[in-house]
Amino acid sequence: MNPPTYEIIIGLEVHVQLATRTKLFCRCSTQFGASPNTQTCPVCTGSPGALPVMNRYAFQLALQTAIALNCEIPRFTKWDRKQYYYPDLPKGYQISQFDLPMSEHGWLEISDPEGAFPTKRVGITRAHLEEDAGKSMHDEAAGKADSRIDLNRTGTPLLEIVSEPDMRSPLEAKAYLTELRLLLTYLQVSDCNMQEGSLRVDANINLGIPTDDGEIRTPIVEVKNMNSFRAVERALDYEAERQYQVWQETGHRIGDVPKQTRGWDDQLQVTKGQRSKEESSDYRYFPDPDLIPVTVSEEQIDEVVKKQPELPAALRERLQANYKLSHYDADVMVNQGRSLVDYFIEVADRSQDAKRATNWVQQDVMRTLNETGIGIDEFPINAERLAELVLAIKNGELDSSRSRDVFQFMMDEKPDLQAALKALGIEKVDDSVLVDLCRTLLAANPKVVADVQAGKQQAIGALIGQAKKQNPNVNPGQVREICLQLIQEMPS
Amino acid sequence: MSITQLSALELRDHIADGKLTSEAATQAYLDRIEACDSEVKSYIEVDADDALQQAREVDQRLASGESVGCLGGVPIAIKDLLCTRGQVTTCASRMLQEYRPPYNATVVEKVKAAGGVLLGKTNLDEFAMGGSTENSAIQLTRNPWDLSRVPGGSSGGAAACVAGGMAPLSIGTDTGGSIRQPAAFCGVVGLKPTYGRVSRYGLVAFASSLDQIGPLAWSVPDAALLLEAIAGHDPQDSTSATKPVPLYSETVDQPLKGMKLGYPREHFEAGLNPEVAEKVQAAMDVYRSLGASITEISLPHSKYAIAAYYIIAPSEASSNLARYDGAHYGYRTDEKQLLRELKEEREALEAAGKYDAVNDLDSPLIRMYRKSRAEGFGSEVKRRIMIGTYALSSGYYDAYYLKALKVRRLIRSDFDQVFENVDFVIGPVTPDVAFPIGAMTDDPLSLYLQDLYTVGSNLAGITSISVPCGATASGLPVGLQLQAPAFEEERLLRAANMFQVETDWHTRRPTLG
Numbered sequence A: 001m002n003p004p005t006y007e008i009i010i011g012l013e014v015h016v017q018l019a020t021r022t023k024l025f026c027r028c029s030t031q032f033g034a035s036p037n038t039q040t041c042p043v044c045t046g047s048p049g050a051l052p053v054m055n056r057y058a059f060q061l062a063l064q065t066a067i068a069l070n071c072e073i074p075r076f077t078k079w080d081r082k083q084y085y086y087p088d089l090p091k092g093y094q095i096s097q098f099d100l101p102m103s104e105h106g107w108l109e110i111s112d113p114e115g116a117f118p119t120k121r122v123g124i125t126r127a128h129l130e131e132d133a134g135k136s137m138h139d140e141a142a143g144k145a146d147s148r149i150d151l152n153r154t155g156t157p158l159l160e161i162v163s164e165p166d167m168r169s170p171l172e173a174k175a176y177l178t179e180l181r182l183l184l185t186y187l188q189v190s191d192c193n194m195q196e197g198s199l200r201v202d203a204n205i206n207l208g209i210p211t212d213d214g215e216i217r218t219p220i221v222e223v224k225n226m227n228s229f230r231a232v233e234r235a236l237d238y239e240a241e242r243q244y245q246v247w248q249e250t251g252h253r254i255g256d257v258p259k260q261t262r263g264w265d266d267q268l269q270v271t272k273g274q275r276s277k278e279e280s281s282d283y284r285y286f287p288d289p290d291l292i293p294v295t296v297s298e299e300q301i302d303e304v305v306k307k308q309p310e311l312p313a314a315l316r317e318r319l320q321a322n323y324k325l326s327h328y329d330a331d332v333m334v335n336q337g338r339s340l341v342d343y344f345i346e347v348a349d350r351s352q353d354a355k356r357a358t359n360w361v362q363q364d365v366m367r368t369l370n371e372t373g374i375g376i377d378e379f380p381i382n383a384e385r386l387a388e389l390v391l392a393i394k395n396g397e398l399d400s401s402r403s404r405d406v407f408q409f410m411m412d413e414k415p416d417l418q419a420a421l422k423a424l425g426i427e428k429v430d431d432s433v434l435v436d437l438c439r440t441l442l443a444a445n446p447k448v449v450a451d452v453q454a455g456k457q458q459a460i461g462a463l464i465g466q467a468k469k470q471n472p473n474v475n476p477g478q479v480r481e482i483c484l485q486l487i488q489e490m491p492s
Numbered sequence B: 001m002s003i004t005q006l007s008a009l010e011l012r013d014h015i016a017d018g019k020l021t022s023e024a025a026t027q028a029y030l031d032r033i034e035a036c037d038s039e040v041k042s043y044i045e046v047d048a049d050d051a052l053q054q055a056r057e058v059d060q061r062l063a064s065g066e067s068v069g070c071l072g073g074v075p076i077a078i079k080d081l082l083c084t085r086g087q088v089t090t091c092a093s094r095m096l097q098e099y100r101p102p103y104n105a106t107v108v109e110k111v112k113a114a115g116g117v118l119l120g121k122t123n124l125d126e127f128a129m130g131g132s133t134e135n136s137a138i139q140l141t142r143n144p145w146d147l148s149r150v151p152g153g154s155s156g157g158a159a160a161c162v163a164g165g166m167a168p169l170s171i172g173t174d175t176g177g178s179i180r181q182p183a184a185f186c187g188v189v190g191l192k193p194t195y196g197r198v199s200r201y202g203l204v205a206f207a208s209s210l211d212q213i214g215p216l217a218w219s220v221p222d223a224a225l226l227l228e229a230i231a232g233h234d235p236q237d238s239t240s241a242t243k244p245v246p247l248y249s250e251t252v253d254q255p256l257k258g259m260k261l262g263y264p265r266e267h268f269e270a271g272l273n274p275e276v277a278e279k280v281q282a283a284m285d286v287y288r289s290l291g292a293s294i295t296e297i298s299l300p301h302s303k304y305a306i307a308a309y310y311i312i313a314p315s316e317a318s319s320n321l322a323r324y325d326g327a328h329y330g331y332r333t334d335e336k337q338l339l340r341e342l343k344e345e346r347e348a349l350e351a352a353g354k355y356d357a358v359n360d361l362d363s364p365l366i367r368m369y370r371k372s373r374a375e376g377f378g379s380e381v382k383r384r385i386m387i388g389t390y391a392l393s394s395g396y397y398d399a400y401y402l403k404a405l406k407v408r409r410l411i412r413s414d415f416d417q418v419f420e421n422v423d424f425v426i427g428p429v430t431p432d433v434a435f436p437i438g439a440m441t442d443d444p445l446s447l448y449l450q451d452l453y454t455v456g457s458n459l460a461g462i463t464s465i466s467v468p469c470g471a472t473a474s475g476l477p478v479g480l481q482l483q484a485p486a487f488e489e490e491r492l493l494r495a496a497n498m499f500q501v502e503t504d505w506h507t508r509r510p511t512l513g
Helices: A058-069 A170-187 A231-249 A298-307 A311-323 A326-333 A340-349 A353-374 A383-394 A400-414 A418-424 A431-444 A448-455 A455-472 A476-489 B008-017 B022-040 B046-062 B108-112 B156-163 B182-187 B221-230 B274-288 B299-322 B335-351 B357-360 B362-377 B379-390 B396-419 B444-449 B456-460 B489-502
Strands: A007-017 A078-081 A093-096 A103-110 A120-131 A135-139 A148-149 A157-163 A199-211 A214-217 A222-227 A258-264 A270-273 B045-046 B075-079 B118-122 B169-174 B189-192 B214-216 B260-264 B293-297 B424-428 B463-471 B477-482
Touching: A007 A170, A007 A231, A007 B046, A058 A120, A058 A170, A058 A298, A078 B299, A093 A120, A093 A448, A103 A170, A120 A170, A120 B022, A120 B075, A120 B260, A148 B075, A170 A326, A222 A231, A231 A270, A231 B022, A231 B456, A258 A353, A258 B008, A298 A353, A311 A326, A311 A340, A311 A353, A326 A353, A340 A353, A340 A383, A340 A431, A353 A383, A353 A400, A383 A400, A400 A418, A418 B108, A431 A448, A431 A455, A431 A476, A448 A455, A448 A476, A455 A476, A476 B075, B008 B022, B008 B046, B008 B221, B022 B045, B022 B046, B022 B075, B022 B118, B022 B156, B045 B156, B045 B293, B046 B118, B075 B108, B108 B118, B108 B221, B118 B156, B156 B169, B156 B189, B156 B214, B169 B221, B182 B189, B182 B463, B189 B221, B189 B489, B214 B221, B221 B463, B221 B489, B274 B293, B274 B299, B274 B424, B274 B463, B274 B477, B274 B489, B299 B379, B299 B396, B299 B456, B335 B357, B335 B362, B379 B396, B396 B456
Parallel strands: A222 A258, B075 B118, B075 B169, B260 B293, B260 B424
Antiparallel strands: A007 A157, A007 A199, A078 A093, A103 A120, A120 A157, A135 A148, A199 A214, A199 A222, A258 A270, B045 B118, B169 B214, B189 B214, B189 B463, B424 B477, B463 B477
């Protein structure tokens, strides 16, 4: 059988908790991890008579994000009630945005550093603000089927970012998520912690299958319950394959069956059908009469644009253009976050040696960060110190063969180059001392001299080892150069 | 004159002058309630000890020379739709019969801050849905003028307690006429402020875009005093206005000159009780005698007001009342019985071999919602939840809710146009006087038509007042309505007071006890 030929069509819905101190419509804390129901008030618990008041800072963060996603910002936006019953939704409705979202029609560019897919723009249908629901905890273990509700999360500001179905592979979906998370991190609008639920992903996927009668589309499936980007990629891989098989068995096309929701089972690595909503939900959206519409002025938008930090895409370009990093290296660096990039830039600028700075930061610094699990802010060798080390190598004051020892000393003992050099007994060897040493070595090794004279230059290598043994500070290159010079000067 | 016959302003001044203590005033009202409310049943809850304690605190502050605010020591009744911390707030519903809110409504805080003494919580139609207070799940309130008749509603308890001399001041809420109509039925003054004039924070929502809190009292100056205490911006209510609050009680006795009044021909058409029409005409003559010009005007879209109102209000109500689901607070059905029922239903279906139907059985959660709401709400509340749910459903939204919003805009522009030519709209409050208890129980539409002249103010967001302007041959009070543009309460109160200065309807009291 031929391998299946089909096109995968993916759109993603991402919910991001915004990094406000307080909730979207009341002043309760949004801190994660507090004891259940301790961060609540009459507003977020839906007490009779309580009224919401919009958190302006949350709107500001949403605006910043939407602008960074190249969205259009309508001058007028409003709040709507989305109505459904669930115990973690104490008002019986969620305050969200329906027909007039605060932003729409944006895009996010994704690329693969290894060129697995061509660089492309994924359309952003809309990004809107809404309040989070609480958490239900079902304790079925004890056989009591007891459910408990924690309303601490209720009312936390969520930005729902809906993409167009523009992704054509699970890898592209993962790239989109990675780029989106990076953008949000650079904007500092969310901590994007998937484990704590500050970033949640739902995917819509179906297939385009070419047939003799033209391309047909399979029914769209919504996949939920994916707790990492890796899980998203795997779930979508699995789901594409499953849909192809279902299509072969049933021939179902889009519209033939109701939209299905499936949950990813990370243990079994399969998607499972969730109890289909027999009656397709009617959320009965209508404008929330408790809140006034929000108007956004030109000045407000200009202000956000002015204060916008350099975003990952622009930063990547700058690293490639100004510091000659490869696309791949720039990607690796930018993915580490803004503070590491700033660290690198400082090292490169101070040392005026971007190449060496790149190597040091990408190899030694990043390896150490990975091994120790600390962030660049806590790294013992600051950028200024590392730049000194790079400069010493560049100026020939420090031989690269010993530079790692110096780095290690600076890491472990004291982040001071001079102290490290002194402690390790590293000093620049005087030229005359070096010439004397070479003369002595040549005199003691007539066979090497003869070999070199016979054309075997590599024989010098033996002398370099001996020279380093006698004086560890000698520069191997210089030893080679001087020895060859002296041999050449010998009468043959 | 007994204490309970004094006006609120007199009470306040007597207390301030040391002629009377707040404790004595409060005790006098508690005694009156004790004597008369077993007949009227205007109060759902009276906490005598707490009221006396509040009164003594005011007296102490006065004794130590502190200023105590504009309500200094005056007792006040609160409609049981406003949250009072730690005290029952039933909304006259089985759903919230045991509910004690964790906070005070802003208005309650304001009353306390102004030195008011909270006497108790008054009866209403369940969740303010109704026009007779017969929809209360707690008790039946009677009209003090005729105990066989309704006091009106939904603020029936609020109006009846003032009419019965059981509170000098009372706070009600008005969504479609719920202050003005019971005020008219009970022969007292009732003011519906402009939408946004008084904070709704802590007012249990019926229809959020229409609800307003307002005062009821015997006299216009007393109503002005209470409005002054409760009006103003509240950062906890996004829809509350930031406009400064005039000192209504200080200007209320200044007459207006060259007043232009307009009476809408639509408010004098078929359906209006001739006796009511006659009293309202007589009131208009009083204004003429005071130099006002009166012209006929038209509110061409007013005939659609009831229809629009009974789409918009239930739509919002269906959403506002979704929170009463038995999960977090309030009434919850008997869970053991619920599980037993489900088990029996499942077994019966299995025995009959109907396995598909077993899968369609409610989950215990869904059944808990269904039963709690079925048992916790009364029939009028259910009717409105169903109407609202229907109107907001996909496929019907445009035809009902959206259409109603368009009508609402037309009604608002009717008033805008009228107010270009006249200062106030004058007319009856209700088509008829207080009706006998039970008379409209099976006829919700007739009851809805009681709101014919009042809903326009709510839909347009303007302010209006109901002032007693006479009595029928059988002694039932008739109300006069004045409607004014948004945030014109100051002039509206002055105009209404001009009428009371010339007439004595507000000084007549029913006989109780």
